[in-house]
Amino acid sequence: MSGNLDHVWKALSDSTRREILDLLRDGPRTTSEIVEQFPDLSRFGVMKHLDVLREANLVNTRSEGRKRINSLNVTPIRQIMERWIHKYEAYWANSLLRVKEVAEEAAAEKKKPSRKKA
Amino acid sequence: MSGNLDHVWKALSDSTRREILDLLRDGPRTTSEIVEQFPDLSRFGVMKHLDVLREANLVNTRSEGRKRINSLNVTPIRQIMERWIHKYEAYWANSLLRVKEVAEEAAAEKKKPSRKKA
């Protein structure tokens, strides 16, 4: 488990990879679609980053014919968040109350009619 | 700001550095005390990690004579936590409710007589 999270930390250490995760938050994308978002990088460079994310279990890739659909897996992120919040909770009780507000807003948002059906 | 957090992400990507932060959670330590906790590393190796943590603003170091006292700065960690929670809140509303519980426990803990005076 701890070894797994080491890969996750390493994967998250690169800003390009964090940006890729940001893209995937909006929904799954083909590799080409992701490559297009990084015109300053070759497609091999982008794919290399995807490899790292995949090995860290942050991204799942499935095939649709010749296309590869990449989607986000938030579980490792969640594990890191939860473990770190536990670790540092004594330091930022006030900030955790802030997190509580965020959580409540998110829960309230969750109960609204979902826009994702539109 | 985003650049600052890039340094933080990079600093957190190494397990030894995360362990150093774990040590400092219990309170400030001299450099030597930290070095002792990593018998598999030379003191230069440990100090190099401390340099990285310092540049990422995760550790503050002050001098007391010939001793250097290193202490944890949780602000960058908090910033990362908060920003990531915002980013991924739609994905884990249920887990955020869990975070809410943690936050409430921490707040309740905070109101007890502090054991730190003992």
Add this chain to the structure above:
DNA sequence: TTTATATGTTACCAATTAGTCACGTATTTA
């Protein structure tokens, strides 16, 4: 069937990183 599209793999390179070593300075202790 041929051509186009989507992606993969290996090799290579420059930069960065994690670690050690040699030499050094500053402060404290005996």
Add this chain to the structure above:
DNA sequence: TAAATACGTGACTAATTGGTAACATATAAA
């Protein structure tokens, strides 16, 4: 004052990493 303690800095090395190039396979479209 000399010796011990605590830490610093630059140089070096091997490994890793972020990136590109060359060559390739698989699938879809014409």
